Amino acid sequence: MNIALMMENSQAAKNPIILKELESVSDSLGHNVYNVGMNSEDDHHLTYVHLGIMAGVLINAGAVDFVFAGCGTGQGALMALNAQPGVFCGYCIDPSDAFLFNQVNNGNALALPFAKGFGWGAELNARYIFEKALTGERGAGYPVERREPQVKNAGILADLKAALACENYVDTLKKMDPALVKVAVSGERFRQCLVENSKDEEIKSYVLSL
Amino acid sequence: MNIALMMENSQAAKNPIILKELESVSDSLGHNVYNVGMNSEDDHHLTYVHLGIMAGVLINAGAVDFVFAGCGTGQGALMALNAQPGVFCGYCIDPSDAFLFNQVNNGNALALPFAKGFGWGAELNARYIFEKALTGERGAGYPVERREPQVKNAGILADLKAALACENYVDTLKKMDPALVKVAVSGERFRQCLVENSKDEEIKSYVLSL
Amino acid sequence: MNIALMMENSQAAKNPIILKELESVSDSLGHNVYNVGMNSEDDHHLTYVHLGIMAGVLINAGAVDFVFAGCGTGQGALMALNAQPGVFCGYCIDPSDAFLFNQVNNGNALALPFAKGFGWGAELNARYIFEKALTGERGAGYPVERREPQVKNAGILADLKAALACENYVDTLKKMDPALVKVAVSGERFRQCLVENSKDEEIKSYVLSL
Amino acid sequence: MNIALMMENSQAAKNPIILKELESVSDSLGHNVYNVGMNSEDDHHLTYVHLGIMAGVLINAGAVDFVFAGCGTGQGALMALNAQPGVFCGYCIDPSDAFLFNQVNNGNALALPFAKGFGWGAELNARYIFEKALTGERGAGYPVERREPQVKNAGILADLKAALACENYVDTLKKMDPALVKVAVSGERFRQCLVENSKDEEIKSYVLSL
Numbered sequence: 001m002n003i004a005l006m007m008e009n010s011q012a013a014k015n016p017i018i019l020k021e022l023e024s025v026s027d028s029l030g031h032n033v034y035n036v037g038m039n040s041e042d043d044h045h046l047t048y049v050h051l052g053i054m055a056g057v058l059i060n061a062g063a064v065d066f067v068f069a070g071c072g073t074g075q076g077a078l079m080a081l082n083a084q085p086g087v088f089c090g091y092c093i094d095p096s097d098a099f100l101f102n103q104v105n106n107g108n109a110l111a112l113p114f115a116k117g118f119g120w121g122a123e124l125n126a127r128y129i130f131e132k133a134l135t136g137e138r139g140a141g142y143p144v145e146r147r148e149p150q151v152k153n154a155g156i157l158a159d160l161k162a163a164l165a166c167e168n169y170v171d172t173l174k175k176m177d178p179a180l181v182k183v184a185v186s187g188e189r190f191r192q193c194l195v196e197n198s199k200d201e202e203i204k205s206y207v208l209s210l
Numbered sequence: 211m212n213i214a215l216m217m218e219n220s221q222a223a224k225n226p227i228i229l230k231e232l233e234s235v236s237d238s239l240g241h242n243v244y245n246v247g248m249n250s251e252d253d254h255h256l257t258y259v260h261l262g263i264m265a266g267v268l269i270n271a272g273a274v275d276f277v278f279a280g281c282g283t284g285q286g287a288l289m290a291l292n293a294q295p296g297v298f299c300g301y302c303i304d305p306s307d308a309f310l311f312n313q314v315n316n317g318n319a320l321a322l323p324f325a326k327g328f329g330w331g332a333e334l335n336a337r338y339i340f341e342k343a344l345t346g347e348r349g350a351g352y353p354v355e356r357r358e359p360q361v362k363n364a365g366i367l368a369d370l371k372a373a374l375a376c377e378n379y380v381d382t383l384k385k386m387d388p389a390l391v392k393v394a395v396s397g398e399r400f401r402q403c404l405v406e407n408s409k410d411e412e413i414k415s416y417v418l419s420l
Numbered sequence: 421m422n423i424a425l426m427m428e429n430s431q432a433a434k435n436p437i438i439l440k441e442l443e444s445v446s447d448s449l450g451h452n453v454y455n456v457g458m459n460s461e462d463d464h465h466l467t468y469v470h471l472g473i474m475a476g477v478l479i480n481a482g483a484v485d486f487v488f489a490g491c492g493t494g495q496g497a498l499m500a501l502n503a504q505p506g507v508f509c510g511y512c513i514d515p516s517d518a519f520l521f522n523q524v525n526n527g528n529a530l531a532l533p534f535a536k537g538f539g540w541g542a543e544l545n546a547r548y549i550f551e552k553a554l555t556g557e558r559g560a561g562y563p564v565e566r567r568e569p570q571v572k573n574a575g576i577l578a579d580l581k582a583a584l585a586c587e588n589y590v591d592t593l594k595k596m597d598p599a600l601v602k603v604a605v606s607g608e609r610f611r612q613c614l615v616e617n618s619k620d621e622e623i624k625s626y627v628l629s630l
Numbered sequence: 631m632n633i634a635l636m637m638e639n640s641q642a643a644k645n646p647i648i649l650k651e652l653e654s655v656s657d658s659l660g661h662n663v664y665n666v667g668m669n670s671e672d673d674h675h676l677t678y679v680h681l682g683i684m685a686g687v688l689i690n691a692g693a694v695d696f697v698f699a700g701c702g703t704g705q706g707a708l709m710a711l712n713a714q715p716g717v718f719c720g721y722c723i724d725p726s727d728a729f730l731f732n733q734v735n736n737g738n739a740l741a742l743p744f745a746k747g748f749g750w751g752a753e754l755n756a757r758y759i760f761e762k763a764l765t766g767e768r769g770a771g772y773p774v775e776r777r778e779p780q781v782k783n784a785g786i787l788a789d790l791k792a793a794l795a796c797e798n799y800v801d802t803l804k805k806m807d808p809a810l811v812k813v814a815v816s817g818e819r820f821r822q823c824l825v826e827n828s829k830d831e832e833i834k835s836y837v838l839s840l
Binding site (some may be wrong): 223303305306307309310330331332334335336351352 | 515516517518519520540541543544545548552562563
Binding site (some may be wrong): 010028047048049052072073075076078079080082083085087089090093094097100101102105107116118142148149153154156157159160161163172175176177180183 | 220292300311314326376383
């Protein structure tokens with residue numbers, strides 16, 4: 001599985017800590033991690049709105065299978081990611097949240113708070129969240145006897161989001177402020193992840209042309 | 211301020227508990243509460259996807275100013291509400307979340323978990339969340355020195371969601387599965403809230419015609 | 421009500437933040453706050469073990485009615501305070517904990533984590549905890565129908581602790597390492613609180629003689 | 631390692647759920663679990679004060695190495711266990727708490743809330759807590775550079791508790807209300823655990839004689 005980690009300016013200094021925990025969990029499970037957001041305060045400047053667009057591009061291009069994003073409280077990232085077609089982003093503050101989100105909602109992204117509640121033990125909590133988010137059967141239901149309606153509802157939400165969106169994600173990108181999109185897709189590691197992993201030529205070409 | 215409470219089938223039995231806490235806090239602040247979701251397990255059957263549509267209608271019609279929604283984990287409600295144009299929904303498990311969401315993101319909806327972590331003290335936690343969500347200046351920034359970029363980012367996200375949506379929410383409604391929309395807008399208390407408070411004739415007429 | 425705040429070396433730098441929130445809540449309720457632990461990293465050096473002794477002295481002398489203590493995780497303070505006769509210390513990470521502790525256990529101290537989970541919003545969480553810890557009838561039971569066994573159990577625990585302790589707290593103090601006790605009771609603000617508020621001449625005289 | 635699980639009357643119905651998670655984690659690590667509290671609402675009736683005495687007996691007799699206890703909020707168990715000589719009981723609501731308690735405090739017991747916050751996902755949270763409580767080097771410090779003072783403070787607290795207690799735990803038992811102690815030590819599974827594992831003949835003989 002290809003996993004993207006996306007952090008924005010307000011908590012960029014914590015990227016090495018979070019990345020280390022994510023890589024440690026992902027490596028042991030055979031997943032690949034792409035650190036496509038800011039990796040320090042001096043990196044290419046991104047806000048949570050940019051993270052939403054980045055997640056939209058990578059998910060819709062099939063370049064990554066799952067996104068971990070975040071900001072100070074995680075709420076901005078949460079709303080920005082969910083604003084994008086094809087992105088289904090939950091919110092996670094403890095390991096059980098991660099497990100339940102997989103079982104009940106089976107989405108493709110999680111937003112985390114990187115400042116709210118972030119004190120001693122926060123990197124441990126992040127690791128435990130990654131462990132539970134990345135293991136176990138997905139969409140198995142919780143409690144298990146509620147699997148059927150839960151899977152059904154996830155499908156209905158997916159259909160609804162698809163119905164509200166353009167058929168083509170490139171058209172979605174064209175509807176957004178070009179200056180905003182350009183900043184979102186200009187990061188070097190982001191572009192490399194897209195080039196190496198995109199399964200959608202049209203999205204890739206369009207993004208690289210910006 | 212007009213406030214809607216929206217609960218779905220899996221946690222409908224808890225509606226009286228939550229409503230009582232919300233009304234107690236809202237009454238003391240002079241707000242009106244509209245209990246537009248399920249009020250018991252036998253009520254008009256709704257899922258979190260319906261809650262999203264209901265929030266979309268009430269917010270876009272100007273019938274309510276703020277929505278509290280939820281489901282078992284709150285994640286389904288969270289994604290369903292954020293899928294709607296004009297709805298900016300955070301996630302809240304403790305009172306500080308509610309305060310920070312107001313200060314940093316200044317959205318118009320919060321999703322709560324009504325089963326995850328819901329044991330002794332859960333109704334107290336809900337009350338404290340309502341207290342902090344409904345008091346204090348909104349959009350004042352947290353920490354306060356970050357107000358400017360936070361207000362700016364909230365505006366950029368709002369513009370982006372507006373750019374991706376139809377100009378007219380009735381057109382948005384028409385893009386969704388009619389059967390799904392019909393169930394969402396058929397509840398008696400929902401319709402009453404819309405009739406009494408809508409500031410948008412077009413949305414009201416269309417919804418009532420379904 | 422007289423309330424003591426006690427912080428130790430590892431989180432001493434946060435004392436002004438916590439004190440401000442506690443004073444703001446206490447002032448509005450007519451309570452007095454005594455900041456008897458470290459008020460900065462350069463202050464008289466204290467560990468959580470000292471906090472336990474300080475709480476033991478002030479509670480047993482009747483100088484304060486309630487103690488808020490803490491350390492990095494709060495666990496050290498928790499164990500150190502509960503090791504003292506007459507001190508009944510709960511643990512608190514959210515406002516509902518504070519309320520429930522009052523209702524169910526009706527103790528006289530709470531330990532808080534001042535590093536674990538201490539990020540954005542932590543000072544708000546502390547304020548909300550103080551609000552709920554210091555308001556409402558104490559020992560009223562939760563759920564209310566369980567009041568009787570809860571009050572009874574609190575009494576049995578109190579009797580058990582009394583049976584295990586020396587009859588006289590000065591004798592308890594004499595059993596502990598004198599060097600440890602001396603450091604615990606040497607802080608200027610601690611001694612002032614004891615002098616001004618002690619209702620037990622023997623404890624006061626003994627402590628001041630050290 | 632021998633591990634005791636102790637639950638009291640208010641949450642006894644949840645014992646099978648918690649026991650299953652604890653056994654699942656412990657079995658994989660080669661630890662033995664002794665379910666010495668109530669295993670259903672109809673079992674030998676225990677309160678959190680009894681749990682304290684039970685933990686005191688088993689720990690001081692060397693029959694078990696670690697105790698997981700709890701009650702509705704966990705606060706009663708917490709105070710009752712810490713009232714006993716030789717028992718060092720932390721409080722745990724999430725997996726990081728368990729890890730930090732091991733690293734920083736290296737105690738021999740943890741109290742958990744079995745009603746407060748106990749909703750969907752609570753059994754998962756319990757499992758994750760057991761995982762983190764039972765793995766990893768103990769007393770290694772957190773952050774690691776603070777190991778030395780943390781180990782030192784844990785030792786000072788242990789010395790202080792020892793100084794306050796009778797030299798002999800049987801004498802401690804004799805100071806408590808005999809009727810209370812008798813109920814605490816009458817459970818069949820408790821006695822079996824003591825008989826099979828006690829390393830202290832005097833405590834074992836005295837307890838069995840009651």
